[in-house]
Amino acid sequence: MTKPRKHIHLKTELPGPNSRALVARREAAMPLGFAKSTPLGVRRAHGALVEDVDGNTLIDFTGGIGVLNVGHTPTEVVEAIRAQAGDLIHISGLVATTEAHVRLAEKLCEIAPIPGPKKAMINNSGAEAVEAAIATARAATGRQAIIAFEGAYHGRTLLGQSLTSKYALFKKNFGPFAPEIYRVPYPYLYRMVAADGMSDAQKVELVWESFERALIAHVAPEAVAAVIVEPVQGEGGFIPMPVEFMRRLRAACDRYGIVLIADEVQSGFARTGRMFAMEHFGVSPDIITLAKSMGGGMPIAATVGRAELMDKPHPGGLGGTYSGNPVACAAALAAIDLLEKDDLPARARHVGGIACDRLRDMQGRIPILGDVRGLGAMLAIELVEDKASKKPLAVERTLSVVNYAARNGVLMIRCGLYSNGVRFLFPLVISDSELQEGLDVVEEGLLQA
Ligand SMILES: Cc1ncc(COP(=O)(O)O)c(C=O)c1O
Incomplete structure (x- = not known):
């Protein structure tokens, strides 16, 4: 019935x-x-x-x-796209500067859940935002290794695929993958079947032990440029990271000078009940990657981070032809305005x-x-x-x-x-x-x- x-x-x-x-x-x-x-x-x-x-x-x-936290075709976003497209569709941020591009970078620096001075690199897709975040972390630390989680999804460029962990769907036949990526278990408490009967806190302890062991068994902490984590794992099954685990991750990154990258491509822009999922954890990342609902449907993304890190890649090292496309930036500004206003x-x-x-x-x-x-x-x-x-x-x-x-x-x-x-x-x-x-x-x- x-x-x-x-x-x-x-x-x-x-x-x-x-x-x-x-x-x-x-x-x-x-x-x-x-x-x-x-x-x-x-x-x-x-x-x-x-x-x-x-x-x-x-x-x-x-x-x-x-992508559509603000809904399909919201009038304000449609109007912003129309108005911007009538004036200027493209110039390339590598050639000249537009008001929409600058305003969006300023806005993202204002709202990103990272304390202190920030800078924002606008790119075109979540995978590109992840690429820029890793490049920045490597340039800033002079280190190469990246720690990523089981069940992670970070996109479909070669580095994105390499950081991603669901093999059969996203990686099969596409290797070899980028080196210097070390995989650690994610605290996916529901599926720790052998530990059923333990409390969540005990399960978190077990998973944390394997993180610490990885820093002995797989890679030296002094060689790690970044840990990249989805605060709510997306493709992996919408699994929120336990708050305690995230806090320990932040403390470990501080201890060893590792850059903490929060990949909020899917969890960002109001989806989790806060503007960014990291706001649930009481700790901040150093760099955050954003895309999807940022643009109200337009393809646009961003890598926002602490200014001193973001300035480390050499001039000309970041960017692409379409980075900061004014029509996409105008749509994003209108979408973020709606997220806040409503x-x-x-x-x-x-x-x-x-x-x-x-x-x-x-x-x-x-x-x-x-x-x-x-x-x-x-x-x-x-x-x-x-x-x-x-x-x-x-x-x-x-x-x-x-x-x-x-x-x-x-x-x-x-x-x-x-x-x-x-x-x-x-x-x-x-x-x-x-x-x-x-x-x-x-x-x-x-x-x-
Ligand atoms: C957490 C996360 N990172 C990165 C990506 C890749 O984003 P895009 O498909 O825009 O390249 C996604 C896409 O689903 C994602 O969920």
Whole structure:
């Protein structure tokens, strides 16, 4: 029995004929390696609602993979893009300076959760922001080694792939990878099955021991330029880092002169209920990488850090043709303005609370719903064969949840090291009623899986 829908309007089966035709052309013209989580073609969108190429209206629970915290096509962002594009689309920050580029750098330095003087390098994608952060940390310390976590995702450039840890999906056949990267376990407490029965604090202690051991067994701390960490692991399954672990990481970086890089490409810009996830931890990174919801949908990213570090790469060492593109900068300024003006961190806590309550209620009733976790509105569920063994649910059954949602009017995407997670990245401007309706569809999908 499906509940009546108020927001989802389906005129055809999904995918409809126009979606099928468009996707067939996509598959003929684009490499199969560039996959998609739904078989739908999309024509337009506003807020949290998407219209497909057959005129169906769906609810978007992916937010363009965390890009649309301010929602689809917010008027202010659209107007800022139009106004800037009429004046100047591109000049290259390597050639000349634009007001939009400078204002954005100033704004990011003002809001980044790092004390003291800061500088901001604007780039085009999260992976590029990560590249610039690592280059800066190496230039600043004169060291080469980087510590990254199991389950990490840092992008698809060679360095990004090298820092990323989910092998089969992101790395298979693409090596050799960049050297001097040392992998340590992430405190993924739910999946420490052999330690079940221990308290969270004891589990954190165990994982911390392996971090300290790595500094003896794998690399000398004096050789480490940076530790790069996602404060809420994204692709790895929306796993918030325990506060105690982050504080110890900060202390270890201080002890050994290591640069702490917080990769907030996915967790930043209000998603977790604060403007940046690092604000939950009571400690600051030295460098933060930003992208996704920074641009309101435009491709733009940034590496923001302590000024004395950011100035260490030699003149000409950073940047690219499109870095600081004025149209993307104007969109980002308008998007950040909306995040602040409409207090979207508070909205994230509100919609995150609704979704978390509903998912926890489902968890009590649905045997495959093993874990509900996250921070604010950065939420995911992890699906299991049974709650006692926690064996990851077979990939086809997890996929069937996403596919059910796509057939019934909700866009979704998976996550997790075992590809058995489903993540929630709905625009933060989603109405309570749209959110509840989307969650009705998720519940049906889980029950049929
Ligand atoms: C934490 C994190 N870092 C880096 C990236 C790479 O960003 P982009 O896809 O913009 O290169 C992502 C993308 O999902 C991410 O989640």
